[in-house]
Amino acid sequence: MNSQRIFLALLLLLTAVSCGGGNNNSGIPTPTLFAAFAPDTNSPAGEAVYMAAGDRSGATFTIRVMAANITDLFGVGFRVTYEPGFVEFVDSDPLDSVLGIGGYQTDFHTAEAAPGILFVTATRIQANPFVPGYDFTAPEELISLTFRATRMTPGSIFSFSTQQVEICDEVAETCAPSLVPVWSGGTLVVN
């Protein structure tokens, strides 16, 4: 290899390094993605379960599933739908969930049932003596969900489907899915 070829090889190497992350296996540099999630509703007035923007870093972003203005909230079950061509689910985090207040036993589950459909549960677990629901008006987190953008998009919809809120009344010692709050999602922008 002559000096000209060595120089050319170094130049290509430096070019690749300077482009930073996002390289694919072909060696062709790809641009780094920046994801931003914008919720449909930031301050719901009535009983609501809604998505809020959490931390983000490059293509990775977190959606905080929040609730507000609910009496005797015991648990929620819902599906999040999104466009799998633009985003993939990473993991969930229940550590800041309001359902854990009081030290009650809880259960959190997430699973991708199909591309673009994430099943989520965040609930307390009943016991003897009776475990009450939680009363609150200010927004509280139920669970946070972290995703990663995979392609640029000017607007990709996140929404709830097949959702349910379970209310457990400590006075009557009964539980029922009687509440029908407002559910609202949001839009992802990736550039």
Next chain:
Amino acid sequence: MITSRRLLILAALLLCSPVLAQSVVYVDAGNCPGPGTGAVGDPFCTITDAIVAAATGDTVQVLPGTYGECVDTGEKGLAIVADGSNPALDATDFIIDGDGLCTPVILGGNSGLDGFTVRNGGDSGIRTSGSVSITNNIISGNSSPAYGGGLYIVANAGQGTTGDVTITVEDNIIDGNSSTADGGGAYLYGIVAQNAQSIINFLDNTVTGNFLAGEAPFTSSQGGGISAYTNTGVLAYSEISISRNVITGNNADFGTPSSAYGGGIFANTFGFGSERIAIEDNTLSGNSVEGFGGGISAWAVGDSAVNQDHVIVVDDNVVTDNMATDSAGGLDLYIEAFDLRVLRDVNVQLSASGNTVQTNTAGSSGGGMVVSTLTDDNDNDSDPDTTTRVTAVLENNLVARNSTDGFGGGLDLFIVAFTDTVGTVDLGFNTIAGNIAAAGAGGVAISVGSSDDTEGTQTGTSTVRIENSIIADNVGYGIAIFSDESEGVLDLDGIEYNLVYGHSPDDYDTTVSNLADIANGTNVTADPLLDVESIPDVCSPAIDGADPAADYSSEPEPNGDRANLGHLGGTSEATTILPDTNGDRAVDGLDILEIATAFASSIGEPRFSASADIDLDDAVEGPDLSLVGARFGKVCP
């Protein structure tokens, strides 16, 4: 009274003849030409010298080396063991070489051989009589002009002075041996007279690359790897257990078509007393036969001139990639009975359960398996009390991805029932999937051999029951009758609660599709949703699809209180039901919520929810939540 002079003489004898006082006699080829005394410091040069010097019950301890001799314990009852003091050594360091002429090792009653390589025998590698133990040896490159290239094991119980006999062949490697009659690798013969019994335990051996090339004066070749026979007198009992062995790459041939049986194993009962051959938990792969039964050929044969009890059990074997040029690429199962009488205590049984029979091939029929019955009854009196009946039972077998150039890609059932007899093949909880046949049935082919006996007066009855099975995605019909016989001879009114799906040209041929059982609706046509291991998905219609009367108690919870279809149906490995509390075919947060709110409640309490009680134990507890959690996210179409 022993005088001091006599004591002195005895002491001198002991000093001069140490063997007489030893229970261990030592041999070392490194001490040749010897001859040695057998003492630890002065071992014999040959094993034969040690045997001559040893007394009954002694141990002959052999040091590393090659011993070119033909060892025979006679009637002494000796343990011949390879010296185990150096853990770096193994059987390859202790060699008994027959030099292509003799039998390298002949073991008499109560003798054992442990830890040797036995090779180059010209008349089998090891021959035995009486109770012996053969463990941890390599039996390789031996040949026989007759039976048993590697091992020739004959129980001979009850003969002469021999009483009961127990033979153990365990943890050996038996490879590259050959014979011109049955048992290329090993010949096991449990022959018993009078009221004695013989037990042959053939366990945990590796039997590979053995070859049976039959020739005259023998008339057929049986058992490329192993041949096993029981032959008993009226009051005698013989049992052979062939278990946990790895049996690969063996071959049986006779040089003419259709004259060889059992590439891996051949087994046959044919005596007058009680006999049992159990072939269990073996792995058979890559065996071949120029005839029938690439993996196993097993024949349960009985003739009730006297009381007899003949049983062959073929359970929990993995039989893959075997080949038969004629029929039965994997398993060739045959039950034959003549003149059985209810009033006599006669029992001839053949059963196969829990086997995995996959990717075997056959030339003519039965890519996976052939099941044949033959019954005859010479009195022709049509008296139910004297009707000869036999049943071959096949349960919980997986028969998948086998193929044949003929018919019966998975199973070929062939029933011959002469006058006043009933031959039955009973299939329950089997999975027969992905098999290929060039003609007729890709799944299950049913044939009737003959309806008339030699007198041409009456017909026997051939009965086939197929229940609680999955028959899917076979190339050819799912179930077809490959016979000219009418349904009056072939009783097929026992095809119920099966899932039959995905066949070309159709799931049933015309004859089968016209049966009342097919029309009555218990058989289902739906995709069983099998995975690559032919296990039904939790969403499969095979789940909880069995006859409601079938036993489901062994299925893990939640089992829906009803057994599944297919080879795992009714077993502890059955697929559990979808833990779906609200019946929406999705295991999601709504199911969790129902359990969460009813948690820690029992039946009768206000919070109890029957639909949240997934495991049906009348309480909503941790196991219910775990069951839903394990399937969380599952959606059935």
